Amino acid sequence: MTNFFFYGIFKQYGVADHLLQDCTYVGSATAPGFVILDHNGPAAMVPGSTWPSINNVAKGDVVAVPDEHFADILRRLDRVESNGKNYIRVKIEVIMDGGEQVEAYTYLWIEHYQEKEVLEDGNWSYPFKTGADI
Numbered sequence: 001m002t003n004f005f006f007y008g009i010f011k012q013y014g015v016a017d018h019l020l021q022d023c024t025y026v027g028s029a030t031a032p033g034f035v036i037l038d039h040n041g042p043a044a045m046v047p048g049s050t051w052p053s054i055n056n057v058a059k060g061d062v063v064a065v066p067d068e069h070f071a072d073i074l075r076r077l078d079r080v081e082s083n084g085k086n087y088i089r090v091k092i093e094v095i096m097d098g099g100e101q102v103e104a105y106t107y108l109w110i111e112h113y114q115e116k117e118v119l120e121d122g123n124w125s126y127p128f129k130t131g132a133d134i
Helices: 067-080
Strands: 002-006 024-032 034-037 044-047 057-065 087-096 101-109
Touching: 002 024, 002 067, 002 087, 024 101, 034 057, 057 067, 057 087, 057 101
Parallel strands: 002 101
Antiparallel strands: 002 057, 024 057, 024 087, 034 044, 044 101, 087 101
């Protein structure tokens, strides 16, 4: 099993979580040292250390991808996340709500952004399932 940390549309009950149907929801977690942006577009996570006055923690979900489905799911995720264009896949350390530290892949935003776009509570909560799927 390989862990992924999702903070946007792939979070549990997000509009794209159906693409993870062969995966196991592990639980909620935080990614210390990262922030979530609200820039009137898709969710975006970036390193947050440049803004010491902001709570540098991103909130999301950890999902375990079974080895037998890893290649297929990785292709789906890389396509949806435009890996290498808008986002880049990296491995980070996250802390599960129970305190356990785990490694997980995630996608970081690589486009331009401004400090005013940072969500101070670290939680991107829209959109959730509304009948529209990716």
